[in-house]
Amino acid sequence: LLQAAVKLGSVRAVLEANAARRKPKIAKGTRDFLPAQMTIRRHAFRVIERCFARHGAVAIDTPVFELRETLMGKYGEDSKLIYDLADQGGEILSLRYDLTVPFARYVALNGLGNIKRYHVARVYRRDQPQAARGRFREFFQCDFDIAGAYPPMVPDAEVLKVLVEILSELDIGAFRIKLNHRRILDAMMRVCGVPSNKFRAICSAIDKLDKEPWAAVRTEMVDQKGLAPEAADRIQQFVQEAGEPRALLAKLSAADYPLAADPEAAAALAEMGTLFDLLGSMGNALDSIRFDLSLARGLDYYTGLIYEAVLVPTPGSDANENVGSIAAGGRYDGLVGMFSGKDVPAVGVSIGIERVFAILERRLTAAAKTGGATIRETQTQVLVASPGKGMQLDRIQLAAELWGADIAAEFGYKANPNFKDSLQYADDEGIPFLVILGESEKQEGIVRLKNMQRIAELGSGDALLSKLAA
Amino acid sequence: LLQAAVKLGSVRAVLEANAARRKPKIAKGTRDFLPAQMTIRRHAFRVIERCFARHGAVAIDTPVFELRETLMGKYGEDSKLIYDLADQGGEILSLRYDLTVPFARYVALNGLGNIKRYHVARVYRRDQPQAARGRFREFFQCDFDIAGAYPPMVPDAEVLKVLVEILSELDIGAFRIKLNHRRILDAMMRVCGVPSNKFRAICSAIDKLDKEPWAAVRTEMVDQKGLAPEAADRIQQFVQEAGEPRALLAKLSAADYPLAADPEAAAALAEMGTLFDLLGSMGNALDSIRFDLSLARGLDYYTGLIYEAVLVPTPGSDANENVGSIAAGGRYDGLVGMFSGKDVPAVGVSIGIERVFAILERRLTAAAKTGGATIRETQTQVLVASPGKGMQLDRIQLAAELWGADIAAEFGYKANPNFKDSLQYADDEGIPFLVILGESEKQEGIVRLKNMQRIAELGSGDALLSKLAA
Structure with a gap:
């Protein structure tokens, strides 16, 4: 029994050493920019x-x-x-x-x-x-x-x-x-x-x-x-x-x-x-x-x-x-x-x-924490979203038109993204506009535009933040 | 005489070797960006x-x-x-x-x-x-x-x-x-x-x-x-x-x-x-x-x-x-x-x-060679020049006002720059405006503005160049 415990202990040591070796590392004194x-x-x-x-x-x-x-x-x-x-x-x-x-x-x-x-x-x-x-x-x-x-x-x-x-x-x-x-x-x-x-x-x-x-x-x-x-x-x-x-x-x-x-x-x-x-x-x-x-x-x-x-x-x-x-x-x-x-x-x-x-x-x-605002990471202006199913190619086509007009746009990679998730994503990322493309809009040849921008009271300390969010 | 020539020769060799050593070098396969x-x-x-x-x-x-x-x-x-x-x-x-x-x-x-x-x-x-x-x-x-x-x-x-x-x-x-x-x-x-x-x-x-x-x-x-x-x-x-x-x-x-x-x-x-x-x-x-x-x-x-x-x-x-x-x-x-x-x-x-x-x-x-245009190296919009002497502090004061208004400006480092040289410099560098500050202008509290921009016929190949010059 004792021998088995020792063996188990050394197996664990080997496993842990291996896990530690696998952990990705960055050189000392350097940093990634997130x-x-x-x-x-x-x-x-x-x-x-x-x-x-x-x-x-x-x-x-x-x-x-x-x-x-x-x-x-x-x-x-x-x-x-x-x-x-x-x-x-x-x-x-x-x-x-x-x-x-x-x-x-x-x-x-x-x-x-x-x-x-x-x-x-x-x-x-x-x-x-x-x-x-x-x-x-x-x-x-x-x-x-x-x-x-x-x-x-x-x-x-x-x-x-x-x-x-x-x-x-x-x-x-x-x-x-x-x-x-x-x-x-x-x-x-x-x-x-x-x-x-x-x-x-x-x-x-x-x-x-x-x-x-x-x-x-x-x-x-x-x-x-x-x-x-x-x-x-x-x-x-x-x-x-x-x-x-x-x-x-x-x-x-x-x-x-x-x-x-x-x-x-x-x-x-x-x-x-x-x-x-x-x-x-x-x-x-x-x-x-x-x-x-x-x-x-x-x-x-x-x-x-x-x-x-x-x-x-x-x-x-x-x-x-x-x-x-x-x-x-x-x-x-x-x-x-x-x-x-x-x-x-x-x-x-x-x-x-x-x-x-x-x-x-x-x-x-x-x-950002105080003001409820976001330091924007992307420059995306428009998220193309669709409440219904089977609209991916339509969303892509619309996004491509926006790209062609030099407007930064995302269309969501999932085949049928949940509409609530799309709203949440736009909110989290500070994307100012949602373009909504539903089946009825498609038939009418129109889209709906939703302005996501929250107008918050920004103190002078937040002036820079709002600039960064632009 | 022969011995003197030999000595002279070795002195030259030493000098040349020294000059070669002094010549600054850059690592092979790398470049400076001019x-x-x-x-x-x-x-x-x-x-x-x-x-x-x-x-x-x-x-x-x-x-x-x-x-x-x-x-x-x-x-x-x-x-x-x-x-x-x-x-x-x-x-x-x-x-x-x-x-x-x-x-x-x-x-x-x-x-x-x-x-x-x-x-x-x-x-x-x-x-x-x-x-x-x-x-x-x-x-x-x-x-x-x-x-x-x-x-x-x-x-x-x-x-x-x-x-x-x-x-x-x-x-x-x-x-x-x-x-x-x-x-x-x-x-x-x-x-x-x-x-x-x-x-x-x-x-x-x-x-x-x-x-x-x-x-x-x-x-x-x-x-x-x-x-x-x-x-x-x-x-x-x-x-x-x-x-x-x-x-x-x-x-x-x-x-x-x-x-x-x-x-x-x-x-x-x-x-x-x-x-x-x-x-x-x-x-x-x-x-x-x-x-x-x-x-x-x-x-x-x-x-x-x-x-x-x-x-x-x-x-x-x-x-x-x-x-x-x-x-x-x-x-x-x-x-x-x-x-x-x-x-x-x-x-x-x-x-x-x-x-x-x-x-x-x-x-x-x-x-650029064909069109007589310039690939601009600076973003200077205004060169502050003065035809008369003793105007350096005035030029500097004016340049500082331009900087304060976020306008890129140079004032010439020489105490009394030759006015023709100033014109030539603005032309060479593609600086679009010359602000001229003379003794009489100073007394009147005005400046004269000269537009240096040459409007050339730009073919489609030069479209990019003109963008770069902007």
Whole structure:
């Protein structure tokens, strides 16, 4: 008996292992987009791409993988997150890590002197995924970049204007854009007595200030990176400076401010003044911008203006919506030259749209539940239904006529669908019209049209939902 | 002197090698999409996705890579063309080879009983690329599939109707859709005396009939695959059968035709009759369809109806436009069950859009050259120009007002653009309006508007071009 139980146990183990093996799986850190999620994604992309096009940008696309050598030496220690393809004989390839390096490769390969382009595509990082916060290993970036030699800060101002327009139109809550300049950071470090060979390391320590308290960052600077304690303390004075752009610029440019003696700082501060004047000419583009000396940005390739957009947590907002940075960018004047030997200055922004999807999905699902409305998955306008039997070919013929008139229509695949089920289906799917084709209608050569649309009282929060339902 | 020359020579070699190394490269068999190509691609996708949506399909998306085990055992000997990711610790992954297997995985993973979905995305094959014929290692497929248990041939008919609508609307020339049924092929082989363990091998030999003469296929059957010569000769009689669907169906269903004795054949032929009746109710869907017993399709997973669309070469057409199959599909009732253990019948079609791009690009570029028109790369409606100097902030302010009204506008990045250059730029880019802001206009508080649009006589071939320019 005991032996039989053991045998039975091992049979069950084998069966369960087999069942587990059969269970279909998806790669870690990736996701399927379900139909309702595609509706939301399409809405977000439409807003974003329309804004890019409104500013005269062309669209381009590049392959999902690049030669590995194209990506090498561009991302600092984050290079370890790059996905490599297996060596199957032939070229050594890697999945793209962002859209900026492929863009620089594109500009160099096509010998372009200037281009204003956008690119919406997926990038790949072997990072620790956090699905609830919209962090995936495969995720979309929406990039807008302007390459070409132009008067200082003119393209930079338009990139920031584009970012402001998009974050406003997406309607995902209040946001703030932090702004700084790599050459002001450099001047600050010079003034504080940081040796130039430590600039980059100290910069990447400063970059952690939005996640860690000053004490921790100071420890990293002094203990790990060997900075003199007095230098660190002087840095602390600077990185606390943040505020309304023109006011802070006036303070930093004053003759008695410690940056006054540094000619590089004076030039960069003058550029900031130009930028603020340009943004001031662009409606309310300056309102959401904050000049912030603690913004450092980790990537090596930035050479001038840098920025990062964050959502401002509101009292009632979901903790998951405090997703940190949702867009970032800056000026990188040396990247194209790494490929072609000929520099083409460039500036751009990258919007991390996956986090926006997560916010929109949460809000729209809640709004749909409250308002009794539907996030439409299909675009079907008409369901052709028949109360009687034997009408399938008639329904199909009518649907084909509707398709011919570019009207989205379904006819029901069952030979004799139950009429109540048809009504329920149209209601569930938010299909606005039912075309009813009965035996008597057929003989008269007419159809009956039923309007399914529920006119609900929609609050302002549901405005988007009703747009999506259109 | 000689020694100096040698040294100089090696210096040059080093320099040249260095230059070659610096030259940016793109992975073999992949492509960048340039702005004009993106305009064409967007046009094609719009036509295709609109048709999918018109038929009530939902959109989904899946990751670019799947667990390798998901793809294994699905593609027969073509599995060697799958791109594998490097093992960097963690899961074993491969890039998707088509959209059908990820769709089956999606249906199984989400436990769906039925879904009508479309999916437009890139797939990856380590194949020999032929860029001129639109064959790449990374390419788009546009897939439309219907999964679920429905009356025979109803979803199959709609899939074919979708294919006919899309190929007609893309306006890429005459096309023909070849149709066959796996169970008729099986019956044919039974009747010819092919042993059942050779069905698959003989099927894949028949599949080559569109590229090779009968003699070569016969040799493969007899010499390589060990088929009895009499069986091969009997097959030859069958695979010559092709023609108008109802006429051929009548011939094959006749009591004196050799298939009459096979009950499986009778059932499959009855299904074909149902299909033709359904298609007959859908406008002119049957007109471009040809019932063709030589169509076999290589893939293992088909279980019923199979089809393939080809362009019909016209006397004047470019040799490169004879691209062979541009769409294919069929019924695969067992694929979902390979993941979940629970079969969900399904039927679908995959359109190889890269070849369509190549044809559209060639035709539109030629039409543009002839008609003096432009394939527009931007959507800019207005260029804000100023004849005088010192007007940049005014131009920017005006552009910002236009953006605020959702009008696509550019203002020129140079501080004082030459007015003639502005005119030329608007003309080159096909920008329809110039808004002119001079010192006197500024004082009066007005602007002048110049209509740049050239009204050219557009022949019917240019109709699409003018649509693209809109």
